Amino acid sequence: MKKMEETYRNFRLRMxxxxxxxxxxxxxxxxxxxxxxxxxxxxxxxxxxxVEGKITDEVRAHEVKLTLPVFEINGEPEPVxxxxxxxxxxxxxxxxxxxxxxxxxxxxxxxxxxxTGKIYTLNIQVENFECWGVAGMSPVxxxxxxxxxxxxxxxxxxxxxxxxxxxxPNLLRLELDWSxxxxxxxxxxxxxxxxxYMYSFGPLNVDANQVFAPNHEQVLFPPGTLIxxxxxxxxxxxxxxxxxxxxxxxxxxxxxxxRPGDPFTNLSEGxxxxxxxxxxxxxxxxxxx
Amino acid sequence: MQQFGMDASxxxxxxxxxxxxxxxxDRISYFISGRKSYFHRPLERLxxxxxxxxxxxxxxxxxxxxxxxxxxxxxxxxSSDVYQAALGSDQVxxxxxxxxTSTLRWNHLFTDRLFSNITFYTGRYDYYMYTDLNQGNYxxxxxxxxxxxxxxxxxxxPTNTLRFGARIGQNFMNPGNYYVNRRxxxxxxxxxxxxxxxxxxxxxxxxILSDNLSLRVGLRLTGWNNIGPATEYSVENGSLRTDEYYxxxxxxxxGAADPRISLVYKNPNxxxxxxxxxxxxxxxxxxxxxxxxxxxxxxxxxxxxNIKPQRSGQLTIGYTHKFGETDMYFESEAYVKKMRNQIDYxxxxxxxxxxxxxSQLLFGEGNAYGIETMLSKKAGRLSGWLSYTLSRSFLxxxxxxxxxxxxxxxxxxxxxxxFISYRIKPRLELTSNFIYMTGSPFTAPTAFxxxxxxxxxIYDKRNNDRLPDxxxxxxxxxxxxxxxxxxxxxxxxxxxxxxxxxxxPVAIHFNKIELEGGQLVIPYDFYSKPxxxxxxxxxxxxxxxxxxxxxx
Numbered sequence: 001m002k003k004m005e006e007t008y009r010n011f012r013l014r015m016x017x018x019x020x021x022x023x024x025x026x027x028x029x030x031x032x033x034x035x036x037x038x039x040x041x042x043x044x045x046x047x048x049x050x051v052e053g054k055i056t057d058e059v060r061a062h063e064v065k066l067t068l069p070v071f072e073i074n075g076e077p078e079p080v081x082x083x084x085x086x087x088x089x090x091x092x093x094x095x096x097x098x099x100x101x102x103x104x105x106x107x108x109x110x111x112x113x114x115x116t117g118k119i120y121t122l123n124i125q126v127e128n129f130e131c132w133g134v135a136g137m138s139p140v141x142x143x144x145x146x147x148x149x150x151x152x153x154x155x156x157x158x159x160x161x162x163x164x165x166x167x168x169p170n171l172l173r174l175e176l177d178w179s180x181x182x183x184x185x186x187x188x189x190x191x192x193x194x195x196x197y198m199y200s201f202g203p204l205n206v207d208a209n210q211v212f213a214p215n216h217e218q219v220l221f222p223p224g225t226l227i228x229x230x231x232x233x234x235x236x237x238x239x240x241x242x243x244x245x246x247x248x249x250x251x252x253x254x255x256x257x258x259r260p261g262d263p264f265t266n267l268s269e270g271x272x273x274x275x276x277x278x279x280x281x282x283x284x285x286x287x288x289x
Numbered sequence: 290m291q292q293f294g295m296d297a298s299x300x301x302x303x304x305x306x307x308x309x310x311x312x313x314x315d316r317i318s319y320f321i322s323g324r325k326s327y328f329h330r331p332l333e334r335l336x337x338x339x340x341x342x343x344x345x346x347x348x349x350x351x352x353x354x355x356x357x358x359x360x361x362x363x364x365x366x367x368s369s370d371v372y373q374a375a376l377g378s379d380q381v382x383x384x385x386x387x388x389x390t391s392t393l394r395w396n397h398l399f400t401d402r403l404f405s406n407i408t409f410y411t412g413r414y415d416y417y418m419y420t421d422l423n424q425g426n427y428x429x430x431x432x433x434x435x436x437x438x439x440x441x442x443x444x445x446x447p448t449n450t451l452r453f454g455a456r457i458g459q460n461f462m463n464p465g466n467y468y469v470n471r472r473x474x475x476x477x478x479x480x481x482x483x484x485x486x487x488x489x490x491x492x493x494x495x496x497i498l499s500d501n502l503s504l505r506v507g508l509r510l511t512g513w514n515n516i517g518p519a520t521e522y523s524v525e526n527g528s529l530r531t532d533e534y535y536x537x538x539x540x541x542x543x544g545a546a547d548p549r550i551s552l553v554y555k556n557p558n559x560x561x562x563x564x565x566x567x568x569x570x571x572x573x574x575x576x577x578x579x580x581x582x583x584x585x586x587x588x589x590x591x592x593x594x595n596i597k598p599q600r601s602g603q604l605t606i607g608y609t610h611k612f613g614e615t616d617m618y619f620e621s622e623a624y625v626k627k628m629r630n631q632i633d634y635x636x637x638x639x640x641x642x643x644x645x646x647x648s649q650l651l652f653g654e655g656n657a658y659g660i661e662t663m664l665s666k667k668a669g670r671l672s673g674w675l676s677y678t679l680s681r682s683f684l685x686x687x688x689x690x691x692x693x694x695x696x697x698x699x700x701x702x703x704x705x706x707x708f709i710s711y712r713i714k715p716r717l718e719l720t721s722n723f724i725y726m727t728g729s730p731f732t733a734p735t736a737f738x739x740x741x742x743x744x745x746x747i748y749d750k751r752n753n754d755r756l757p758d759x760x761x762x763x764x765x766x767x768x769x770x771x772x773x774x775x776x777x778x779x780x781x782x783x784x785x786x787x788x789x790x791x792x793x794p795v796a797i798h799f800n801k802i803e804l805e806g807g808q809l810v811i812p813y814d815f816y817s818k819p820x821x822x823x824x825x826x827x828x829x830x831x832x833x834x835x836x837x838x839x840x841x
Binding site: 033034035036037038039041042043044045046048050052067069070071073074075077175190193194195196197203204205206207208211212213214215216217218219240243244245247248249250252253254255256257258259260261262263264272273274 | 382384418420428467469578579580581583584585586633634635636637638639641642732733734735736737738739740741742743744745746747748749753754792796797798799800801802803804807809810811812813814815816817818820821822823824825826827830
């Protein structure tokens with residue numbers, strides 16, 4: 001009997017805890033159906049530099065990741081190697097070195113730390129292409145434990161609920177690891193780890209497509225899960241970038257769809273992505289409801 | 290005004306009932322009509338998180354014949370559409386649309402050839418988006434208006450009819466404010482409401498020039514004033530400027546002169562040739578960047594310092610032919626339309642709680658052209674029509690699509706419909722309706738990139754792709770149950786919507802993952818890169834229904 005329970009539990013976990021959220025949204029989901037299709041996109045090989053750059057107020061080596069777009073859905077991005085990447089804070093210029101272990105990832109020296117009140121400029125040179133990004137830092141608030149609920153589909157498991165825009169603008173990244181919880185320790189890495197993001201754009205921000213977002217997969221985890229929470233402050237520009245990114249991804253396909261468009265960026269010369277400077281707070285807890 | 294009457298229809302998802310009758314015979318009569326849906330209960334079983342869902346309306350009318358030369362008409366209308374559902378554990382969100390109007394009209398006969406209608410009208414339209422019903426948090430936008438107009442019709446001679454009139458109206462618009470539970474949070478500011486008055490003068494003269502030729506010419510003059518209290522924003526030398534206006538202050542004025550002319554030529558062979566030109570101006574604007582097939586977010590703004598009136602001019606040439614003494618007609622109409630000051634939006638425009646909403650708008654021009662044709666048989670045991678329209682519609686807006694023209698969302702080049710009605714027996718009639726349309730344009734990604742393992746689409750051009758073509762066939766069988774002549778009439782209607790179950794996509798998405806059960810959902814775990822699939826969303830396939838209708 002115990003073996004059967006374990007097999008059942010493992011089966012559930014192989015499902016990556018992705019129980020479909022019961023229909024939550026409106027009439028259209030009752031009247032509308034969706035299905036997977038093959039769709040030929042008219043993909044254009046229009047090369048643009050993709051930048052994921054971030055400096056925080058922690059003393060550490062900060063990363064700028066450079067890649068190229070992909071011209072097929074789920075394509076593997078090609079890293080951009082051999083670039084010259086510099087960050088200036090008005091007083092000093094930090095030259096970033098490419099990580100020998102990760103092509104396309106550029107690192108500052110490990111003692112660099114971002115500060116509020118300073119304006120940071122990212123400069124990237126790749127062959128004949130050069131672009132800039134300018135950003136400042138907003139302060140970060142304390143981490144509040146997000147609300148969690150027992151999963152209806154399996155009372156032994158829990159899930160987090162996004163608390164919406166009640167906090168000052170921030171991004172909460174939760175890295176969940178239940179690989180050390182007995183009964184779950186033999187699963188594939190993908191089945192006992194998860195990373196989820198929760199966004200708050202402030203109480204004065206109301207986006208209809210956020211309120212009525214489409215159903216997302218559920219990430220269910222057991223008691224004993226190790227949670228590494230990282231909270232990042234969002235400057236006005238970074239919040240605008242993420243709002244656009246979510247409109248095109250997690251909020252797209254709900255009751256209110258907005259006209260598609262590329263998210264705002266602070267990068268010049270047609271580069272895409274964002275260069276952010278964030279205040280950060282971290283916390284590590286064992287989940288014990 | 291003479292006798293009591295009732296008309297009702299009972300269907301599977303809604304019912305309606307209307308009654309009319311005299312209060313004071315030949316003097317005062319009433320008409321009351323209402324509709325209510327009741328699909329909430331069965332849908333609640335399918336989806337326990339559905340909180341409420343209905344539409345309802347009520348229309349009441351009172352006619353009062355004062356004497357031979359004076360009549361009064363009073364009507365009120367109210368409607369409410371509500372949708373509420375649980376989001377998550379304890380949050381209930383929803384949308385509702387509410388509309389109410391009242392009209393008082395005085396019809397006066399000056400002479401046998403001159404009469405007037407004086408109308409007082411009030412109306413209010415509310416759009417609510419509840420972000421948390423339990424906490425009492427909601428966003429509301431509304432538009433109110435009050436107007437008075439006088440319309441005159443003067444039959445100067447058998448060949449000359451003059452219509453003229455004037456209207457004054459006051460408009461109030463709330464572009465959207467957020468009302469929250471004040472125990473938890475106090476809004477630091479309110480979005481400025483807008484007021485404007487509009488006055489119109491118009492005249493239209495229809496002249497029969499000869500047995501074959503008639504002419505109608507008209508002109509509509511509009512005056513528009515924005516009135517305080519209001520706060521208006523603008524960008525001056527790169528910085529934001531704020532202007533405050535006191536109550537009653539006229540701070541912006543606009544005008545329009547919209548002419549129209551039409552010429553109709555009829556020859557003895559039953560051929561009719563028509564030519565017309567008209568220009569229109571629109572001073573109230575629906576601001577929505579939604580492309581959802583289900584609902585739009587509705588914000589209304591008046592023309593003002595930052596928004597010019599939308600204007601259009603349309604030229605139409607038409608031809609109608611009646612085939613001999615039959616009841617068959619061929620009609621064709623070609624048109625060209627030019628539009629100015631058309632509104633589009635910045636990418637991911639912030640339209641809610643934005644005091645400077647106009648900063649999110651982009652302006653441009655539009656043009657549309659097309660030819661509509663119809664072959665119809667209007668009477669007989671077999672009747673119906675076949676219509677086909679070939680049309681195009683484009684917009685060109687600074688800041689969108691590299692400033693080049695792009696197809697508008699309504700650009701559907703081919704539109705075909707075939708309606709046939711066949712009376713099988715005197716009390717049994719079969720109707721069919723076939724519709725075919727080119728799919729709507731939509732903006733599809735031209736590449737993707739990754740940000741924190743989130744796959745983000747990249748767009749190159751606006752409306753660069755099209756949904757699959759739309760088509761469906763509907764059938765209905767009307768069975769008249771009345772066997773004997775009399776006042777009471779009743780019928781049963783069996784109908785099937787989308788008989789062959791065509792999946793007509795209303796949206797295509799590239800942001801979902803497929804679970805092992807085949808369900809398509811948005812990814813939430815970014816430990817590794819989610820594998821996205823393309824998916825389509827479509828509405829009803831085949832929907833059978835039955836309804837019962839009676840009247841007496």
